[in-house]
Amino acid sequence: MQDAAVLKGTKDGYEIVLDENAGIEAIFSALKKLLNGLQAQTLSTKPQIISFDIDTGRRLWSAENRARIETIFADYADFSVHKITSNVITKEESARRLEQLSVHVIDKIIRNGQDERIQGDVLFLGKVHEGGKLLVSGNIYVLGEVSGIIQAGTPDFEDKMIIGDVHNAQQVRIGEQFEILDDTRHHIDGGTVIYVNDLHVLDYGKVEDLKQINPKFFNQIGGVING
Missing domain, CATH: 3.30.750 (Transcription Regulator spoIIAA)
Incomplete structure (x- = not known):
């Protein structure tokens, strides 16, 4: 036995x-x-x-x-x-992991003083007013308007990214790294990728360079970037 x-x-x-x-x-x-x-x-x-x-x-x-x-x-x-x-997890943990893997489509207005917190990746179509906060645990794809604070990788995941036009944002954050934007320093448009580089500071690139910026993510989406 x-x-x-x-x-x-x-x-x-x-x-x-x-x-x-x-x-x-x-x-x-x-x-x-x-x-x-x-x-x-x-x-x-x-x-x-x-x-x-x-x-x-x-x-x-x-x-x-x-x-x-x-x-x-x-x-x-x-x-x-x-x-x-163990080789099993609780139902609660399973639901949390599935939520982390989901891409949530958010089309709403986040006003001054409001915080919107979301688990997983987000495709943002709405509007963040100045003083509002969009706080996401995953990546953020911005097709809406951001004039407040936007954070990917909350609270401390530095491998996440913000993709899109956030030139009007008060502040961008990824994990624990943040920066008050100054459009005279960075040309930001719909093809901008904001990420944390190897020196653990925020950096800016372009979608067409995503393979070099984040090879793991590039492979996850099939290795194809549509221009």
């Missing part, structure tokens, strides 16, 4: 795989047995902290049971938990 807790070596270190079909108490018992055996082996060697990844398979563990794993490891001074992972 296979143990409910099995040690495996990986290229990154050590992993303990917990049997997704075993009972919880059987898993905890097997985990303690495994750690006791490992501790006996390490007593004759120079002490060092060994960190383990815990794989729960296709079983989503509760916060209480994950805490019990941490409690078990607390009894072993030379061992620690690096991370606990």
